Amino acid sequence: MNFKKYIKIYSLFLYTSLASELEYKANVIIDFITAILSLIGSIFLLSIFFKSSESIGGWSFEQALIIQGIYTILNGITNTWLNPNLTEIVKHIREGTLDFVLIKPIDSQFYISLKKIAPSGFLEIILGFCLLCYCVVINQININFEFFLLCFTTLFCSIVILYSLWFLISTTTIWFVKTWNATEVLRSFLYIGRFPLNSFSFSLRIFFSIFIPIAFITTIPSEVFLGLAEIWEIFLEIIVSSIFLIFSRRFWLFALKYYTSASS
Numbered sequence: 001m002n003f004k005k006y007i008k009i010y011s012l013f014l015y016t017s018l019a020s021e022l023e024y025k026a027n028v029i030i031d032f033i034t035a036i037l038s039l040i041g042s043i044f045l046l047s048i049f050f051k052s053s054e055s056i057g058g059w060s061f062e063q064a065l066i067i068q069g070i071y072t073i074l075n076g077i078t079n080t081w082l083n084p085n086l087t088e089i090v091k092h093i094r095e096g097t098l099d100f101v102l103i104k105p106i107d108s109q110f111y112i113s114l115k116k117i118a119p120s121g122f123l124e125i126i127l128g129f130c131l132l133c134y135c136v137v138i139n140q141i142n143i144n145f146e147f148f149l150l151c152f153t154t155l156f157c158s159i160v161i162l163y164s165l166w167f168l169i170s171t172t173t174i175w176f177v178k179t180w181n182a183t184e185v186l187r188s189f190l191y192i193g194r195f196p197l198n199s200f201s202f203s204l205r206i207f208f209s210i211f212i213p214i215a216f217i218t219t220i221p222s223e224v225f226l227g228l229a230e231i232w233e234i235f236l237e238i239i240v241s242s243i244f245l246i247f248s249r250r251f252w253l254f255a256l257k258y259y260t261s262a263s264s
Contacts, residue, residue, distance in 0.1 A: 009106060010114055017117035031120035039072055039127050042194060049195070057198030062138045064196055067222045069131035070155065071194045074217065076124030077159055078166075078187075084116040086170040093173055098259065109252050113167065132225070139226065147227075154221040154234060157241035161217055162190070164244035167252070174255045186212070193218040216240050 021028070046068055050061040059067075089112060092098035101108050136143065165186060189212045197205055197219040208214040216237045223229035 006106070006110060013114055014117055018119055021119045028120070032123050035076075035120075035123040035127055039068075039124075039131070042068055042072070046194065049199075057196040057200075059196040059198065062135065063222075063226060065131060066135045066139070066225050067196060067218050068194055069128050069135060070158070070218050070221050070225075071190075072128030072131060073125050073155070074128075074158060074162055074190075074193075076121045076126075076128060078121070078162065079124060080118050080121030081114065082163060082166045084118045085113050086166050088112070088116070089170045090173050093259075102256070102259075108256070109167075109249065113163070135225070141226065150224045150229075150234060151221065154224045154229075154237055157237045158217045158221055160241040161213055161244050164241075164248040165212075167248045168244075171248070171252050171255045174259050190214065190217070196222075213240060 043065070046064060047061065049056055050064070054060060056064065089098075092101060092112075101111055104111060135141070141147070169186060189208075192208070193214040197208060197215050200208065205215070209216070220229055220233050220237050224234065
């Protein structure tokens with residue numbers, strides 16, 4: 001793979017998306033206000049759960065804010081890259097424009113996944129990191145190189161798992177166009193990721209660890225942030241994210257064998 005070529009192509013994707021977004025500068029202000037109000041609303045909802053108890057599942061309110069910060073970052077990434085691009089797969093298949101994607105001299109999964117960027121999602125990502133910085137102060141967390149390395153590794157793995165889940169569901173539209181509604185179900189499940197996994201019953205913890213891996217997406221990175229994660233949990237998240245990414249790639253290539261071209 002020619003990495004320089006793909007970096008250049010992606011920079012063009014980024015440039016055109018930013019240019020398109022900045023045509024309507026008022027939208028940037030509206031998106032910023034919306035992102036702030038959404039985060040305030042989420043923190044307020046989280047605080048309600050702590051009204052009658054100082055801790056939930058062994059997590060204090062100050063610690064639970066870390067999960068909210070990570071969730072905000074991941075939601076921003078979803079709104080920036082996943083939602084604008086992967087929702088287009090159904091349109092490509094319905095209108096037959098996937099043919100034009102497949103004949104381009106670049107990898108089809110790369111094009112499908114990164115063609116569009118919604119810059120408004122960057123605001124959520126920035127707010128999420130700001131919240132995490134605040135959590136460092138209130139939880140008196142010691143910052144060092146190992147802390148940054150482990151946090152970056154687990155957060156990156158969370159992004160990979162989230163992307164793979166979305167892409168797997170999106171790919172099934174080659175057979176069943178209406179299955180796109182399943183992504184809304186996935187978003188509803190991920191909404192639960194704002195809360196500590198230990199606050200749920202044992203059966204739900206198993207479900208959210210195996211079938212919908214929320215534990216790997218939000219809880220483990222939060223435990224790493226607090227220095228509570230075991231080393232085996234970190235390695236397990238790396239393994240799980242690798243499996244999801246490889247499987248999503250192979251599933252896409254497998255699905256393309258069953259795609260019926262609009263010109264055939």
